[in-house]
Amino acid sequence: MDYSRKVQFKGEGEGIRLLISEDIPMDCLHDAVNTALDKAEKLAIGVPLILDFKMRPLTQKDVVSFLSNVVMKRPLKIKEWRVLDRGGKEVLDRMGFKTQEGQRTYQGKGTLFVQRSLRSGNTIEHDGDVIVLGNVNEGAEIYATGSVCVWGKLCGLAHAGCEGDDDVFIIAGSFEANQVRISDKISYVQPDTFWTGKPVKVYVDQGKIVVSELSG
Template sequence: MSTMDRIQMKGNRKGLNLIINLLEFNSFEELIEAVKSKLEPVKNFYSGNAVFVTTYPIRLKEEEKTLLEKLLYDTIALSSVTFEESNRKEDLPSIFDGVEEGLTKFITRSLRGGQMIEFKGNVVVVGDVHIGAEIFAEGNIVILGQLKGRAFAGTSGNEKAFVAALKLTPALMSIAGIFARSAENEPNFPEVAKLVDGNIYVEPYIPTKFEY
């Protein structure tokens, strides 16, 4: 099982939520290494934010919480670390599964720097998303214009979510907690970003070839 399956990472405007299945680790040391690997690519982005750690279906020992908390503070300059526990996976936040056909919010204007959209579904913007603007969506993000701001799709953990734009040049992009930045060269054609084997893969949008 991959690190992505054992540790879910969900970001929103409140901070970062790590959901950890403790039964998938053979030792606490293995858990620590997996958390390090998961946080390293995003440590600069979440600096100054709060982190909520949810563990299931068993509990961490108090000394293990202390060590994990120290790791989090050492890796990211956090404002706070909060631990939550659950005995059942069913009690955890659900993953939005409407990426093929589900709740969708339409924004019929461009988003300026400083503006933010957060939605528990898919988001479609008819316009541009400028630098400094942010979109958090539990489903897909589709920009009928240029994406220059930040786009976070699949924030509840859906790895089938995608980000698409007529010109895909995000300052930062995330799908189900996996992060990437745009290439230096600006495309002159629509592109789609999706997860492939745990990494974000960007390809030209060709209607006859695009596989969801």
């Protein structure tokens, strides 16, 4: 079944409201929304976008998975998150996303959400995963015992699994760093590498750091 038909685009002010039906099974959600966005071509790119999940219950894991598998794959400009389910609304508020009732900042036990860009000289150290909803500029550093996800440009240093965990990864919306670190492994990157400026996932495979481009 083509669940992408249950994803609708509606104009709202200067932006677009993306209505995601709660009738879409969770295991089909990413494919449905990605297909709908692909069909819309450039309609939603660069335009203020409201993500409306209607009555769908959302967990923190659901939101992080949606970020990694949908939002990070294209240059979306998320203006607001909406959900009518009370539990889902509380999850979004705790995670620091902008919702209809304002914006909060929250540090979870396992995941740190940074809702700003990091400038040169900024350093983040966290026991768990780190998600940056902005850019990591040159001279900024992130050290995480878990994975690192950068919504925007990664120009600074990201060190995932800094206490020795190989089973983590780094995701960047636009990879522009000259090095990345996972566990005790370091990979130096030439500025003319083919994935420079592209969305990528960095991980360890058979003891070596691997970089793969995220398809749109």
